[in-house]
Amino acid sequence: MGRWQPDARGRMAKAALELYSERGYEQTTVAEIARRAGLTERTFFRHYADKREVLFAGSGELEELFVRAVAEAPESAAPIDALGVGLDAVSELFEDRREYARKRQAVITANAELLERELIKLASLSAALADTLRRRGVAEPAASLAAEAGLAVFKVGFQRWVLVSEERGMAQVMRESLDELKAVTAGA
Amino acid sequence: MGRWQPDARGRMAKAALELYSERGYEQTTVAEIARRAGLTERTFFRHYADKREVLFAGSGELEELFVRAVAEAPESAAPIDALGVGLDAVSELFEDRREYARKRQAVITANAELLERELIKLASLSAALADTLRRRGVAEPAASLAAEAGLAVFKVGFQRWVLVSEERGMAQVMRESLDELKAVTAGA
Missing domain, CATH: 1.10.10.60 (Homeodomain-like)
Incomplete structure (x- = not known):
C-alpha cells in the first residue's frame, strides 16, 4: 500500500x-x-x-489561488477590483477544464447532497475572501459585503460559462459579470 | 389525534x-x-x-413576503431598489423576533448540518428573487446578480442585527448594509 x-x-x-x-x-x-x-x-x-x-478535490486549490490573488492585488485597488484580480486568476485555472466543469456541474445540480456540499464550499470561500479583505485594511461590513458580491459574480459567471451555448472564455465572462454587477448595484 | x-x-x-x-x-x-x-x-x-x-418553520413565510414585496415595488424602481423594498418588508417581520433570531442563529452556527440546511434555504430564496426580477422584465445575468447582491445584504445585515452589541432596528441595519454594498461595488 x-x-x-x-x-x-x-x-x-x-x-x-x-x-x-x-x-x-x-x-x-x-x-x-x-x-x-x-x-x-x-x-x-x-x-x-x-x-x-x-468531487470537491479542487476546492482547496481554488480557494488558495483566489485568496492569494486578492491579497497580492495592487495596494491601491478598491476591494471590488481586488476581487476582480482574484476572478482573473481563477479563470486562468479553469480555462482548460471546461468539459470537466460542465460534467461536474451537471452531476452536482442533479443531487441535493452534492448541492449542499457545494454551498458549504462557497460559503467557506466567501469567509476566506472577507478575511483577506480585512487584512487589506477593509472595515466591516464592507469586507463581508464585497466578498459576497465577488462570490455572486463567480457563481453567476460560472453558471454562464458552463452553458453549452457559451463560447467565450471564462475570464471574459467573469469580467462581464463583474461589470454587470456594478451596473445593477448602481441602480441601472 | x-x-x-x-x-x-x-x-x-x-x-x-x-x-x-x-x-x-x-x-x-x-x-x-x-x-x-x-x-x-x-x-x-x-x-x-x-x-x-x-428550525426553518418561518422560511416559507420569509420567502413569500420578500418575493411579494419585490414583485409589488414601484414599476419605476431599479432592480436593486426593488430588493430594498423587499428588505424593508422582511425587516418588519423580524423586528419583534430579535431574541428568537439570536438564539436560533447561535444554534445554527454551532452545527454543520443546520448550517447546510440554512444555505439551501438561502439559495432557494435567491433563485425565487431572481425569478421575480425576471418577471419584472430584468434580463439575465442582471436578475441573478441583483438577487445575489440583495441576498448578500440580507445575510450580512442579519448577522450584524443579531449581534448583542447591535441596538438599532433591523430595517435601519439593512438599509445601511445596502448603502454600503452600493458604495463597495462602486469601487469606494
Whole structure:
C-alpha cells in the first residue's frame, strides 16, 4: 500500500466524475471508483473522506489561488477590483477544464447532497475572501459585503460559462459579470 | 389525534429551539420536542419532515413576503431598489423576533448540518428573487446578480442585527448594509 501512486487523487476524481455521469451519484460505490482508477478502496479513503468529497478535490486549490490573488492585488485597488484580480486568476485555472466543469456541474445540480456540499464550499470561500479583505485594511461590513458580491459574480459567471451555448472564455465572462454587477448595484 | 391544536407548528418550533439551546441539537429527540410542546410525536411529523426542518418553520413565510414585496415595488424602481423594498418588508417581520433570531442563529452556527440546511434555504430564496426580477422584465445575468447582491445584504445585515452589541432596528441595519454594498461595488 505504500507504493507511490502518481496523481492518485486526480485519477480518482476523474473516475468518480465519469461514473457519476454514467450511472448517477447514488448508484456508484467507492469500490467502483477505486477500481476504475486502478487503485484500492483504502487508497480512496486516504485521500477523500467520502463519496461527496471526491468531487470537491479542487476546492482547496481554488480557494488558495483566489485568496492569494486578492491579497497580492495592487495596494491601491478598491476591494471590488481586488476581487476582480482574484476572478482573473481563477479563470486562468479553469480555462482548460471546461468539459470537466460542465460534467461536474451537471452531476452536482442533479443531487441535493452534492448541492449542499457545494454551498458549504462557497460559503467557506466567501469567509476566506472577507478575511483577506480585512487584512487589506477593509472595515466591516464592507469586507463581508464585497466578498459576497465577488462570490455572486463567480457563481453567476460560472453558471454562464458552463452553458453549452457559451463560447467565450471564462475570464471574459467573469469580467462581464463583474461589470454587470456594478451596473445593477448602481441602480441601472 | 384529530383535535384542533392551536398553533401546534409554532409551539413545536419554540420548544425545539429551547431544547437545542439548552442541551444541543444532537442531544435532543423529536419525542422530547413534542413533549415540551404538549403534543405527540405523530403531530410533530405531520408538520415537519425532521429535526432540522423545525428550525426553518418561518422560511416559507420569509420567502413569500420578500418575493411579494419585490414583485409589488414601484414599476419605476431599479432592480436593486426593488430588493430594498423587499428588505424593508422582511425587516418588519423580524423586528419583534430579535431574541428568537439570536438564539436560533447561535444554534445554527454551532452545527454543520443546520448550517447546510440554512444555505439551501438561502439559495432557494435567491433563485425565487431572481425569478421575480425576471418577471419584472430584468434580463439575465442582471436578475441573478441583483438577487445575489440583495441576498448578500440580507445575510450580512442579519448577522450584524443579531449581534448583542447591535441596538438599532433591523430595517435601519439593512438599509445601511445596502448603502454600503452600493458604495463597495462602486469601487469606494
